[in-house]
Every structure is written in C-alpha cells, then in structure tokens.
Amino acid sequence: MADAAVSVPVSGPECDRQNASRLTRLLAAPSFQKWAARFPLTRRFVRSEGAAMFDLVAGFCHSQVLYALVALDIPKALLAHELSLSVLAQQGRMPPERMAVLLSAAMALGLLKQRKSGLYALTTRGAALAGVPGLAGMIMHHDVLYRDLSDPVAFFRGEVDTELAAFWPYVFGAGAATDPANAARYSQLMADSQRLVADDTLAAVDFRGVARLMDVGGGSGAFLAAVGAAYPGLGMTLFDLPAVVPAAQDRFAAAGMADRVQIVPGSFRDQPLPRGADMISLVRVLYDHSDDTVVDLLAAAHAALPPGGRIVISEPMTGGAVPHRAGDAYFALYCMAMRTGRARSADRIATLLQLAGFSNLRLPRPARPFITSVVEGVR
Ligand SMILES: CC(C)=CCC/C(C)=C/CC/C(C)=C/C=C/C(C)=C/C=C/C=C(C)/C=C/C=C(C)/C=C/C=C(C)/C=C/CC(C)(C)O
Ligand SMILES: C[S@@+](CC[C@H](N)C(=O)[O-])C[C@H]1O[C@@H](n2cnc3c(N)ncnc32)[C@H](O)[C@@H]1O
Numbered sequence: 001m002a003d004a005a006v007s008v009p010v011s012g013p014e015c016d017r018q019n020a021s022r023l024t025r026l027l028a029a030p031s032f033q034k035w036a037a038r039f040p041l042t043r044r045f046v047r048s049e050g051a052a053m054f055d056l057v058a059g060f061c062h063s064q065v066l067y068a069l070v071a072l073d074i075p076k077a078l079l080a081h082e083l084s085l086s087v088l089a090q091q092g093r094m095p096p097e098r099m100a101v102l103l104s105a106a107m108a109l110g111l112l113k114q115r116k117s118g119l120y121a122l123t124t125r126g127a128a129l130a131g132v133p134g135l136a137g138m139i140m141h142h143d144v145l146y147r148d149l150s151d152p153v154a155f156f157r158g159e160v161d162t163e164l165a166a167f168w169p170y171v172f173g174a175g176a177a178t179d180p181a182n183a184a185r186y187s188q189l190m191a192d193s194q195r196l197v198a199d200d201t202l203a204a205v206d207f208r209g210v211a212r213l214m215d216v217g218g219g220s221g222a223f224l225a226a227v228g229a230a231y232p233g234l235g236m237t238l239f240d241l242p243a244v245v246p247a248a249q250d251r252f253a254a255a256g257m258a259d260r261v262q263i264v265p266g267s268f269r270d271q272p273l274p275r276g277a278d279m280i281s282l283v284r285v286l287y288d289h290s291d292d293t294v295v296d297l298l299a300a301a302h303a304a305l306p307p308g309g310r311i312v313i314s315e316p317m318t319g320g321a322v323p324h325r326a327g328d329a330y331f332a333l334y335c336m337a338m339r340t341g342r343a344r345s346a347d348r349i350a351t352l353l354q355l356a357g358f359s360n361l362r363l364p365r366p367a368r369p370f371i372t373s374v375v376e377g378v379r
Helices: 022-028 030-038 043-071 074-080 085-091 096-108 124-131 135-140 142-148 152-157 180-192 194-204 222-230 245-254 291-304 325-338 346-355
Strands: 112-114 120-122 212-216 235-240 261-265 279-283 310-315 359-362 373-378
Touching (some): 022 030, 043 135, 074 124, 085 096, 120 124, 152 325, 194 279, 194 373, 212 291, 279 291, 291 310
Parallel strands (some): 212 235, 212 279, 235 261, 279 310
Antiparallel strands (some): 310 373
C-alpha cells in the first residue's frame, strides 16, 4: 500500500482554505454522536447515517459476494430451479458450510431468499440480475478493475499501470486494436450491455424525420439494429475500426437489415467521417477519449453533417456540480483506469458540442443515469 497520509498545504491563498463549519466539527465529535444516538428526536437519523456509512465501509465485500454468485452461475441456476444448499455446494465445488455463508450474504443483500422447505430462490432483484442483458458479463470483467483499485491511493495518484487499459486496446488508437479475436471479445461485452442503453436512448431521442443515421464507434451494430427496428424507414451507416465491423455484418444480415446499412471501416483519429447522414450518434464513445480527441471528433462530426443535421451523444455521464453515484463513484473511476478517457457531465459535453459549432442543445433528464444520459445538438 502507498502511504495514505495526505499532507495538506499550509501556505497558499486565503481562498484555498477556510475553517470547517462549526456544525461539521460538532457532528464529528464522539460526545455529540453519543448524545444524538440517544436523544429521541435524532436517534433514528443517527442510526440510518451509521448504517449508510457501514454500507460504504463494507461495499467492497458486497461486490465480491455479487461476483462470486455470478461466477458460480447461481442466479442462472436458480432461474431454472429452486435448489438446496447441498446441490448448490456441490455445483460450486465448496463445502456446504462455506456455501451457506455465501448464500446468507446474498440473502442479506436482497438477491436470494430461502423457502420454508430450505430451498433457495431468487428475489425480485435476484431475478432482475439474472435477466439484465450483459450485466453478468460486466460483473465478471470487474476482476480487472478491482485489481487496478487494490491500492486506491496509488490509483488516484496515477501511479498504477492499470490492467483495464489493456482490456480495451482500441483506446490507444486503431493500431492497438487490430486483433479480430480481441475485438470480438470486447465488442460482445459492449453489445450485450447495449440493449438497455439503446432502450433509454430511444426513449430520450426522437428519430422521426431522420433519413440516415450514422453511428460512429458503433461496434458490432447493436445500437443501429435497435434503432432500425424501431424506425423501419431509416437508412443507416456504421463507422468503426476495421477489426470490429465483421461482427456487424453478421448482425445486420441476421436481422434482415443488410440492405439498409452501409458499413464503413476506419478510424476517426486518422480520416474524416463519411458524409451523407443527417444524424450522427456517438454511443459510449466520448468517455473513452481525452478532450483533445473528443474536440477533433466532434469537429469531424460537424463537418460531416449538413446544416440542420443532428448529433446525439449517449453514454453514462457524471453529475457535474451535483455528483451522483453511478457517474462519479463508478464510471469516473472506470474511465480513469482506462487512462485515455474521462467521464464527463452533460453540461461539459454540451460545452464541447458548442465549441464544435453545434447549437439548440438538448439535455433531457436521464431516466436511469446508471444506464445512460443523452445530449443532443444541431449543426
Ligand atoms: C410483480 C412483482 C412481484 C413485483 C412488482 C415490482 C416490480 C415491477 C419490480 C421490477 C423488477 C424488475 C423488472 C427489475 C428490473 C431491473 C433492471 C432492469 C435493472 C437493471 C440494472 C442495470 C444495471 C445495474 C446496469 C449496470 C451497468 C454497468 C455496470 C455498465 C458498465 C459499463 C461499462 C463499464 C462500459 C464500459 C465501456 C467502455 C470501455 C468504458 O467504453
Ligand atoms: C465503448 S465501445 C461502444 C460501442 C457501441 N457504441 C456501444 O455502445 O455498444 C467504443 C467503440 O468505439 C470504437 N472506436 C474506438 N476508437 C475508434 C476510432 N479511432 N475510430 C472508430 N471507432 C473507434 C471501438 O472500436 C468501439 O467499438
């Protein structure tokens, strides 16, 4: 572990420091905490604050319980049959008494329940976990991020040679992402998790009146396939790295959309974007890249669109001035571990769009910020 002690600078302009408020210091005082825990008007609040703080302390254990459950395929197994401890222990190749600890932990986390018969079953949340497309895959690849975060102070200082960056090689440029097997692996993970992103983007954006939508960084085409199914008259172009697009051909052929989609392999870092679309989407693309790359990419999108053409950015965003858990305590760390990108707020993305020449910006309130947020602009 790196030295966790952080020295606070003692010199500097007055505006860099101000005494913590008296209330803050009062709340931190053990004697006040003890009194407030007993006082009838404050004790419920103190209890719930304590429980919330304990959840923060123990969150890393909760994540590992979730990971073990998914790695052992328990949600899938319980979706088919309610099962006994001995069957689950046998399937998980562990002693029943250890499996019982895992199952109780999962019950405590609201994922499993136990029938009077002793059989284990999924709760509402457990059933959702088993069914959310791509979620199991996302949970399973968290072992990489977990290792990257094992020394969190070094991680935030930028002293960790993160593994996650190698998991998504394209972030270092097209040249790093030429292996089709590797591209197929990460494209599948993104495609699986794309369904909910596509649902929320379709709910937030009106694609009526669009003649051709170009999805830049569209991966294996899962987003275009969803929009194309919802808007049968829509023409589509998919632009992505050459190693990624073969999977898209198969998807559009299987969906009977091959004649509606033009696939253009290429890198937006090295060449202009194709023209001909009156709308461009960038779904989960900007947060992989630095501001410089994003500024160039948005300028390229502006150049490729006709006047009145629209741009849609859809990806998980931070809360900006009002940070939120999904954006600021997960995606921001995730993007930092990827090293090249950063999670941005909707306001920041709107500013970058304005800089690229877009106007009439729309920032619809996201239905599920942990799935995606949307910013739209017009050329
Ligand atoms: C009838 C009864 C019994 C009850 C009625 C009550 C009722 C209606 C209950 C609802 C039950 C239900 C259907 C629940 C559904 C829940 C759903 C849909 C939950 C969805 C959860 C989604 C989650 C948690 C998504 C997580 C996504 C993650 C972690 C994505 C990560 C993506 C990353 C890291 C992308 C990386 C790409 C890169 C490389 C950065 O570019
Ligand atoms: C996080 S994935 C998102 C894929 C898809 N839009 C989705 O949401 O599932 C980012 C995509 O951007 C593509 N990409 C990265 N760098 C690129 C570049 N220089 N030119 C074109 N596409 C690129 C990647 O190959 C990948 O398919």
